[in-house]
Amino acid sequence: MASQLSGNSKKRLGGTSHVSFLKHADYRWLKISAALSALALFSYALIDVEPRHSGSSWYGYTLGTIGAGLILWLALLGYKKRSIKPGQWTLKSWVSAHVWLGLSLIIVATLHCAFQFGWNVHTLAYVLMMIVIVSGIYGICAYTILPKHLSANRGDMTQAEMLDNLRSIDRQLHDATQPLGMELATLIGESLSNDPFQGSILARLTNSYPDCPTHAAFVTVSAAAKDRSVDNADDLVRASQILSRKVAALSNIRRHLQLKAQLEIWLYFHVPVTFALIAALTAHVVSVFFYW
Amino acid sequence: MSAAARAAQLGMAHILLEKTDHLSDTIFRYQKGKHVMATPSQLVLRSDMDFDAGKREKILQTWNDQAASQNVLVRYRSEVTAITGGPGKFELKLADGDTINAEAVILAIGTQGNPNLMRCPGGDLPHVEYQLDDPTAILDEHITVVGAGDAGIENALGLAADPEQRNVVSIVNRSADFSRAKDANVKALTAAAEEGRVTIFTETSTNRIEADHIVLDTRDGELRIPCNRIIARMGSAPPRGFVESCGIEFSSKDREAFPILSPVFESTAAGIFVIGALAGYPLIKHCMNQGYDVVEFINGNVDLKPADEPILEAKFRTLPGKRSVDEWLDLLRTQIDILRELTPLQMREFTLDSDVSFVRKGDVVFERGAPGSSLFNVAQGSVHVQVSPTDSSIIVPIGTGAMFGEVGLISGRKRGATVVAAEDSILMEIPRTGALKLIATVPTVKRAVTRVSIERQLLQLFKAGLSPADIADVVESAETISVRAGDAIISEGDESYDIYVIRVGSMVVERTIGGKAVFLSYLPAGSYVGEMALIEGGRRTATVRAAVKSEVIKLNGDAFRGLLERNPALLDRLKVDMATRKDVNAHIETMKSTFSDVSDMYSSVASFLVENGIGEATDVLLIDEKLCVGCDNCEKACADSHDGLSRLDREAGKTYAHLHVPTSCRHCEHPHCMADCPPNAIHRGIDGEVFIDDTCIGCGNCQRGCPYGVIRMDKVPPKKPPLLNWLLFGTGPGPGEPSAKWSKKHGNPEAPKKAIKCDMCSGLEGGPSCVRACPTGAAIRISPEQFLSVSQMQKGD
Structure with a gap:
């Protein structure tokens, strides 16, 4: 390789090599998390607590303290990611630790409660924690699988450009509608007044819009355009071409919104339930000490 | 004329010989309605004639009136063909056969009559012109103005001023910046380009001229555009033949050299004085002052100090x-x-x-x-x-x-x-x-600076305890060559053994395998190439071509071989570098049989990166879109690290094979933004970052100059409440760039807009925030040498 004047920028970027958050630092946090879980499992099997394992034994308290500490620390990511202060750390390393240590909670917390469940605030905290973890696992999957589809779907377009494109098609469509008959014009008018962001969360997540007025208008207009004998045959063909472009543009943007929604939806469970979990956890800890 | 006016005022016998039938021919030949500037502004005017910045017509009117009222004796249509005799008894032969006797002669003939000519093929075609009299008379034409000095810029602006004329105007400048032109003209030109009235080609030269097209060598390759008229304004040189025939010597043999003058403007031919553009000073104010001064000197006022004294x-x-x-x-x-x-x-x-x-x-x-x-x-x-x-x-x-x-x-x-x-x-x-x-x-x-910089670049590049004396012959043999984008300096199979040092731009090294060019490596400015054939002999093993318009220093192979023989330490150093390069070659060689999609992919990712400006980048932000979840945390962190304004646009930009180049500064080797910064506020920092300092005046030249659109002009928004206040109580706009509405409500409406661009988080511990703030590891910063590993990683996944 050519010799070149050296720069020290690489040194400044320590720890930001080109690997994903899961593989960060050669799976450091997976290793730590696995070690923690293994230690918990081993000690659970080896340590004989009288009369039986429970959350209120010394062993249970130890695991409980570790678990509660982990939950609070994991929740801090929400603050950390919004506060990128200078320093030798990267958010990726935090996320990596968050993910792997978060998964270890399944073992730590389950062993802490020693499989004792009931209709009480303790089990509520456990269930909320499991909801947070399961939504987090969905998040990991989404973050691993979806980005490449998002990238492939949008190509070089930004979301704003997609919307601009849609608006410019709408303008052409509006002009192309003028020479058409009343019936078709009303049909296309519905497509024009349709908001691309309309539709339920479910429609967005599943990308199914069965009542899409644009699609309906396209089907009708393109069928009408097949009849070359009518006076305004050329106008119909033009309108149907523009509608077909709009259908394509809409499907592109809807796919984009679907992927974005799938990438974000879990956070609407993960984050609020975390707050509920912290509340339930507080109640759990307070009640345990109150009835000690 | 200023001299004649002074002589008239002093009551000296004088005659103003004018070649044409009007006074002030230079300004007379300016295009109609041209705004004439009065620079340098710090200089006081010392003349019997008035002069202030204004329209051509007004100035001509003032001077004609004043010349008449001050009884300046003028002889029109008097072209001098020869000056003979000596001090006190000069004889001036005129074209119409008359002779005029004079004690002293003042030459104020300028250089207009001797423009630099187009020397490319087709330069002698009739539609190549060196003068534009009335831009409003030209309609419906494709016009190319060559040369971006003041004259060229003013012609281009004049031609494009009225859209009704339907002219398509382009201006061609050889370098990246407009160092020869006045600031105001450059600004007007860039504004016109922004409005789409004029197309500017910088770092471009004319390749050839055809009947109704012109072929340009631009930074990115050859371009053929329609062109009905070429106006070449590439400066002018003194009419040397005539001046030398008067016995006046020039300072050097250069075509653009000026006559040798004493401090009182007297040339080597005693009694002949030279002032104005011919003396090396083209500005009107100076010419007028000199006219006044020189007459005072001739009149015996030797103590007179120039106006800038x-x-x-x-x-x-x-x-x-x-x-x-x-x-x-x-x-x-x-x-x-x-x-x-x-x-x-x-x-x-x-x-x-x-x-x-x-x-x-x-x-x-x-x-x-x-x-x-x-x-x-x-x-x-x-x-x-x-x-x-x-x-x-x-x-x-x-x-x-x-x-x-x-x-x-x-x-x-x-x-x-x-x-x-x-x-x-x-x-x-x-x-x-x-x-x-x-x-x-x-x-x-120019030659002296080039020579010194070549010498120092070589010393720095090869180190190994060399002294300037060691490399003297190599520097002597060195030749600076500019290479167009895509052209090869070394071709595989050639028998040459010269060494090339890349001075400006960058190169890609390729090998042809199975008829396809395979990307081997990338050489940024400051690297050298070509040592393999020199040390080992044999033919060139790879092709080296320019990724962007570049400049290389070609070192003669024989001279360099001599240097190596005298300095074994240098030879060892080169051998170490060479070993690495041979490894890559060998690797490609072994893969020859299995060459397939993998290498194609690898080469095409590399060429995508080069096309997107990474060829001239020193450090660039890339986003691996297999990992990017679109959270825009990079943009938010950028805004929060820098006064609340984000310097990158994650979503915009090109993507290839899931590798995305966002709109963000590449910190070019030779930054386009730096080319034309009036307060000189753009610098390169110690880590290679290109940054804008506080002296920015918000003119927007850098924004217009950046080919990648990474500079934005914006007001610095007001300070936000702390993050915790937002998290707990919802006060303020939250992390990232505040909305325009919030900034407007809370900010200072009088605050000026300034140019904002990435500074690679210079001075912040930990390095660039965009990379540190990426939760998934999608954002990476690489320098071009790291291409290989990035594209290999892409291929491996």
């Missing part, structure tokens, strides 16, 4: 040794190598722009890492350059007459070394714009 006097006041202004100027001119060929008049001009200072032994001239792009010259004494950042005892002496600081001048980088005065010295500091102008207008300066 007080300004210079103030500059020299702090220097030791009481010398007069003229003595100082003479000292500077004779002592400093690059100024030696300047006329005393040009010397005055550059001294007006420059600073002369006295430093005591041990004083630091500038420190390593300090911003600054001016050129220093040692007029007296010497300085030491501390080349090592850690050991201040390793020094390179620079003696009287030599220059330093040229690296900062050429690259705009921060100072690379600390310079300390070795003894009491006098230094002349020429600011960047002045120095660029000097290089552009005085050919010998």
